[in-house]
Amino acid sequence: MSTRRLLLSLILFHLTSTWSAWAYADEGMWTLDNLPREQLRTRYGFEPDQAFLNRAMQGTVRLASGCSGSLVSREGLMLTNHHCVIGCVQALSTADEDFVSKGFLAKKRGAEKQCPGMEVNQLQETSDVTAAINKATHGLEGEAFSEARKNVFSALQNACVEGNAERIRCDMVELYQGAIVHLYRYARYPDVRLVFSPEFASGFFGGDPDNFNFPRFNLDMGLLRVYENGRPLSNRVYFPLRESGAKEGELVITLGHPGETERLLTVSQLQLRRDHLLPFQLMLESEYRGLLNHYSQGGDEPARIARSDLTMLENGLKVMRGERQTLVAAEVMQAKREEEDGLRTWAQQQSEAVAVKNPWDATQQATSALRNFYPEYLMIASGYAFRSEIMGFARWLVRAAEERARSFEERLEGYSEAELPAIKQRVIAQRPVYADYDVIRLTWSLEKLREVLGVDHPFVRTVLGKDSPGAVAKRTIEGSALADPDLRVKLWEGGQAAIEASEDPAIQLARIINGTARLLHLKHKATVDAPMKKAAKDLAALRFARFGTSVYPDGTFSLRASFGTIKGWKEGDTTVSSATTFASLFDRATPYEPFQLGEAWVQASKAIEPSRRFNQVSDNDITGGNSGSPLINAKGEIVGLIFDGNIHSLGGAFFYDGSLNRAISVHPEAMITALKTIYPAPHLLRELRH
């Protein structure tokens, strides 16, 4: 799966640079206003008109939590991945009714269940605000630059939501490292309901062992419905499913929201990632994985409780391992270094107007700064040390109350009026809390706090005193009443006064944390984030001057299109073919997780044509956030549902290798067969017009 996925290539045959010639026609995640039209025309004979672009924008949606999706009926039915809805399915499950294990299918509208805290965004309008921002930040450096930038961002966002932040969401989209900034206005839909999710065993068949691998057999699909004013959304544009999919060689297009690529990072940034940040996270999260793994062995109920966390964690670990593996390949770093040296030499030869302040040295300085305090920053400010649902609520409540009490200019980034509704929705969402699970996770993460920063670190001493991590966790979680959503609503609405009056131990601990965390955020902003952004912008300006604008920007979790064809690849001497079938799925199945098929599948196996296709690969350039993206043909019909990349694509965070990188999607034949034969859902098939 690929939520916020950034990816690896163990064997690198070809190394192409984003900024060199457009070596692979299929590289790139393009904004709709800057498609590679010439290449599309010559390579595929495809010339997208305005109608196509409008449909692309209106038919594609985004889950604010980090996935993509598409509308597939006129009544708000939305297709995305199983792994994008699993958090909702988990939240709706109880010990008595475990929809994760057995799947979920609403037989009628009334049975569709609201997903707590889920938010769907549909892009309505984009505008270029680069000029306004450049004007506001002209001639500024360092903290002054970043303050001015934050303020003009907030002002633009606040104007954009038109006082209706409940229904409108406005995001600043920083393209090309912020050299171009767009303002994206989305319709916000906070009422999203679960329609269909297969059982975990099919949605994530092969589990972590098969994740990022191919051949593959995941029915990684989920159906949601977007509601407005308590009724299904009435939408004109949607994408129909084309059951037969696409032919090899035919143009296929992903539309979605690639979260983050980092193809333009400097060598010093990549080294920091390779040697410090990734290993730190990999060790920490690996240990957490071992903990959750053993917790899950405690019975069906613990397994159910931890399943979604564990799945996401394992996915993230595989991604980070892949990233690290890519960065330790000598060829990759060498290529990045040569590219950087080339640009640097070129810049030195230019007139002063072009040769801006050395962005590499500025970046190097910022990476050195971060190297000295990232453990504190990650543990305290990013909250790695406070893993618990209760502490999550408490930290959001305390932070939001404090920021809301400040003037607009003094707030931390992310707390403008326009952004508060999304935070509120997360805080007051009806999510189940499992106290034991919370105590175990908080205990462990407080132990890591002590381990990473040391027994004698002042913050550790403040949090623990003469107590143990276990004692603090138990007292905090068991003494807290924040599991009650009504209390959270009350605390949210009571603001800073209510927080200060609260004797809830989780709120009290969160207040201690927030004091230090806020200082670390400000330090990070001043010494790392702002200088890096400024340097990245300077670098982008240099690149523009040298290469022009016929290139695509890094992923920013905003709407992009990527182009390609259904296509296998060569793995050493072996050719991996482009699609799998039901026949090979049934062959791979065993009586044990994660290769065990549900009873409905075993029952249906005889009735299914074995040659029907299951999963397929194409060479579209995707990354995390593209999960749930429709794969469409030139007519706008869905010919696949993107859910992952192959193992080689794990280097995609840093570069695209067209000979090996593949996107993996669910074939429409698998989706329709599932709804027809395995989980009979004639009402949904009718709605999908099949």
Next chain:
Amino acid sequence: MSTRRLLLSLILFHLTSTWSAWAYADEGMWTLDNLPREQLRTRYGFEPDQAFLNRAMQGTVRLASGCSGSLVSREGLMLTNHHCVIGCVQALSTADEDFVSKGFLAKKRGAEKQCPGMEVNQLQETSDVTAAINKATHGLEGEAFSEARKNVFSALQNACVEGNAERIRCDMVELYQGAIVHLYRYARYPDVRLVFSPEFASGFFGGDPDNFNFPRFNLDMGLLRVYENGRPLSNRVYFPLRESGAKEGELVITLGHPGETERLLTVSQLQLRRDHLLPFQLMLESEYRGLLNHYSQGGDEPARIARSDLTMLENGLKVMRGERQTLVAAEVMQAKREEEDGLRTWAQQQSEAVAVKNPWDATQQATSALRNFYPEYLMIASGYAFRSEIMGFARWLVRAAEERARSFEERLEGYSEAELPAIKQRVIAQRPVYADYDVIRLTWSLEKLREVLGVDHPFVRTVLGKDSPGAVAKRTIEGSALADPDLRVKLWEGGQAAIEASEDPAIQLARIINGTARLLHLKHKATVDAPMKKAAKDLAALRFARFGTSVYPDGTFSLRASFGTIKGWKEGDTTVSSATTFASLFDRATPYEPFQLGEAWVQASKAIEPSRRFNQVSDNDITGGNSGSPLINAKGEIVGLIFDGNIHSLGGAFFYDGSLNRAISVHPEAMITALKTIYPAPHLLRELRH
């Protein structure tokens, strides 16, 4: 603690090279036949005579499992660390009687309990066999070289044990990367009994958080007694304890068995370590740590069962983190690179006789080879994928039976007649087996096998078939009878025929593993180990030619002396003083592990003079294997018991930094106070003459 410890320096002020000028008088782990006499005389006025050297050799002993120790009475009483005896204490404990938690004190000789599988070695004689080896390997390359070398090693060892391998142990000691080889003959004592171990809470006060840190408060001492023919050893030489310790500035000497330093590795070897081997192990072991941590939370009995494994694991992780942290410091790698370039340039200018074949390229080739198969090698051949006591027994039994059936020349290294008794002792040792714990660990490690090598790897398919890791583990452990030591004795004695006839599922699985593991060992030998050893020897020859022999060899778990003084250090602006006291121990204590003191301590606290010293630091150059080393003065009195290094010493695997690296020892005042006031043991104090 420091069993097989290899270490880190986060902040590197001074970087000294082993082979450059003797910048720090206190660098080096010296063999007794090559002490830095000139420096000892000028710096400390110390001129060790033959009597001193004889006492040093006879008073110092080694635990074959990887620790050092010293004789402290005429009746075989042996002082070492708590963490060196904890494995024995754990093996002697049961659910009803947990000596780990409550400690152990034999009130009389008859109550001393034999440590299963423990072996003490006392060095009796050393001889230089370099000439014999050079003759046997003259003119050979590659596999022929390494075969000839293995065979002459085995022949020398077999001759040395004089057909009495039960009582004599002979080790080849490869000094200076094998440029000089000594044959060390030890007396073997396989009957070693536990006399005293403090409770875990005091032996490892501060636990993992304080490990490798200072100020420190560990009573990391344990007392064993060496038996011969069923009676306490009668030994002439021993070291008395000097209660007042040493003064600052006074020469203090460690005698012990530093396990392994790698100060002479090439840059390509260090890079392989930094980018591949260490991260691989760190991620794997971190996950295992999370698993064991949560397992331990399951109650007192699981905590007891896993405690020793978890402690050793956490110690190893801290060491590996430190190693990695050292190697990612740009200055360290830069210094290593410059040193290498310097020697290479020098070599190119020499006559052909000196300028041997390029050892750096050969090493580079071997590291590239290893990079391509280390995951298979570690998982299968090193047994990372088969974590279980039962599978440990099974793998030893199968391997030993198969090797014993081969001719001497065809055996794997480590299986000569001289080495078999030590293996047999491990296999037949009366160690408790906890089936549930075994199933959990084997399940997890088989999952990792599948994850690391992939679902479709042929070996994975052979081991798992259509089963899950959990099913294979359960079937193997629950179906095996190897927990019974008598059966293991029978299988050992029955040799290959008994193994082939066995239907025990653990033996059957071990046979599958052994086939592949043996091939991987041979591949590793041929493509990695032999070429690296050859290159290291060539490199050492170059270094001799350039720097002469006034340098010390890397650690080889053989007897060494290191020299220094009791001395604190500067940590940024703060001065860390050289010793801690009982007063600050009682101040640091909390009601919670790992900072909780046992009842006996709380009771005794009033009766103890607060200023009595507890732990201390000196600048002796030590590493893993030195655990349990006596710290003696020039008169041969014990003035400390080495048990750890400070956090800066974690870079010690790769270089010594005299301004920051410190060895940590237990002060004699703490040991004597403990035996006098806390665990009253007048009989032991009498034996120690206090």
